[in-house]
Amino acid sequence: ETGVTQTPRHLVMGMTNKKSLKCEQHLGHNAMYWYKQSAKKPLELMFVYNFKEQTENNSVPSRFSPECPNSSHLFLHLHTLQPEDSALYLCASSGDTAGGNTEAFFGQGTRLTVV
Amino acid sequence: QKEVEQNSGPLSVPEGAIASLNCTYSDRGSQSFFWYRQYSGKSPELIMFIYSNGDKEDGRFTAQLNKASQYVSLLIRDSQPSDSATYLCAVKKGTPLVFGKGTRLSVIA
Numbered sequence: 342e343t344g345v346t347q348t349p350r351h352l353v354m355g356m357t358n359k360k361s362l363k364c365e366q367h368l369g370h371n372a373m374y375w376y377k378q379s380a381k382k383p384l385e386l387m388f389v390y391n392f393k394e395q396t397e398n399n400s401v402p403s404r405f406s407p408e409c410p411n412s413s414h415l416f417l418h419l420h421t422l423q424p425e426d427s428a429l430y431l432c433a434s435s436g437d438t439a440g441g442n443t444e445a446f447f448g449q450g451t452r453l454t455v456v
Numbered sequence: 457q458k459e460v461e462q463n464s465g466p467l468s469v470p471e472g473a474i475a476s477l478n479c480t481y482s483d484r485g486s487q488s489f490f491w492y493r494q495y496s497g498k499s500p501e502l503i504m505f506i507y508s509n510g511d512k513e514d515g516r517f518t519a520q521l522n523k524a525s526q527y528v529s530l531l532i533r534d535s536q537p538s539d540s541a542t543y544l545c546a547v548k549k550g551t552p553l554v555f556g557k558g559t560r561l562s563v564i565a
Contacts, residue, residue, distance in 0.1 A: 374552055383557040384500075384544070397552065431499055435552075444490055445546075445553050447499040 344368040347432050347448035354422065355456055362417040362451050364432030373415040374445065375407060376431040384431070390415060422455045429453075459483060460547050460556035468562045475532040477559050479545030482526070488548040489521055489528045493541045494558065500544055504530065535563045 345366045354360050366373065375387040389397035390409040404426075406418040415432055431450045436443035461480045469475045477491075488507055492500035506512045506519040506528065518531040528547075532539055542558040 372552075384555040386552055386554075389552050429497075429499075433553075443488075443548075444502050444505050446502065450499045452497075 345432060345434055345446050345448035347430075347451050349451060350449060351452045351454075353454045353456060354419070356422060356424070358422075359418070359420040361419065362430055362432075362453075364415040364417075364448055366413055366415075366432075366434040366446075366448075368434055368446060370434035370436055370446075371412050372435045372443075373409060373412070374433040374435075375415065375417050376433060377428050378431060378450075379428040388417075419453075422453075424455050427454045459554045460545055462543075462545050462556035462559045464557055465560040466562050467559055468564055469535050471535060471537060471563055471565050473535050475535045475539065475561055475563070477530040477532075477543050477545075477561065479528045479530075479556055480526055481528070481545075481547045481554075483547065483549055484523075484526060486526075486547045486549045489519070490546040490548070490553065491517075491519060491528075491530045492544040492546060492555075494544055495541045532561075535561075537563045537565050539563050 348363045372391045374389050377385045386399050387401045388407045393409050404421050408416040429450045432448040433445040435445040459482050491504045493503050494500040504517050504519045506521045512519045516533045520529045540563050542560045544558045545556040546553040
C-alpha cells in the first residue's frame with residue numbers, strides 16, 4: 342500500500358465537464374505537489390503546497406485549480422479542459438520544501454483523458 | 457539551458473552487463489540528487505539519493521556525484537530484464553525536485 346494515494350486512477354471527461362482529482366498522503370509530510378506528465382515529455386511541476394500554503398504556481402492555466410485543506414490532502418479541480426491537457430497527473434509529498442535532503446514520494450497517478 | 461539534462465536513450469545493454477546512466481545539472485547550488493525509476497504507465501519510485509561527492513552503493517546500484525563537474529550518474533551492475541524502465545534524475549536546492557526527461561533503459565536477455 343502506497344503512502345500517497347490518488348483517486349481516481351483513470352478519468353475521461355468532456356471539455357465542458359468539471360471534475361476533481363484527489364490526493365491523500367499518510368507519511369506525515371508537510372509538502373505536497375502536483376506534477377503533469379505528458380507523453381514523451383519530462384515531469385512538469387504544476388503546484389507546490391508547504392504547510393497548506395501554496396508556494397509555487399508554475400504558470401498553470403486557470404482551468405486547473407488546486408486546493409489544500411490540510412497537510413494530508415490535496416485536490417486538483419478541473420474545468421473546461423482541452424484535449425492537450427490529457428496526461429498522467431501525479432501527486433507527490435515530501436518532508437519540507439525548505440529542507441535540502443528530503444525525497445518526494447509519488448502517488449500512482451491519475452490518467453486523464455479529455456475528449 | 458535545461459536545468460537537468462539526460463540522454464533520452466534508449467540505452468540497450470545485455471543481461472548481466474553494467475548499465476551507466478548519466479545526468480548533468482545547471483544549478484551549482486543544488487544540494488540533493490535523486491534517481492527514480494519509472495515503469496511505463498506507472499509513477500516514479502525512488503531508488504537512490506546522494507548528497508555528498510563520491511560514490512554511494514546500495515545493492516546492485518551505485519550513485520556517483522561530482523559537484524565540481526555538476527554531474528551525477530547511476531550504475532546498475534548485473535543488469536536484469538526487470539531493470540528495463542525509464543530512469544529519472546532529479547535535483548533539489550531547497551525547492552521542489554526538478555526532473556530530467558529520463559533515460560530509457562532496455563536490458564536484453
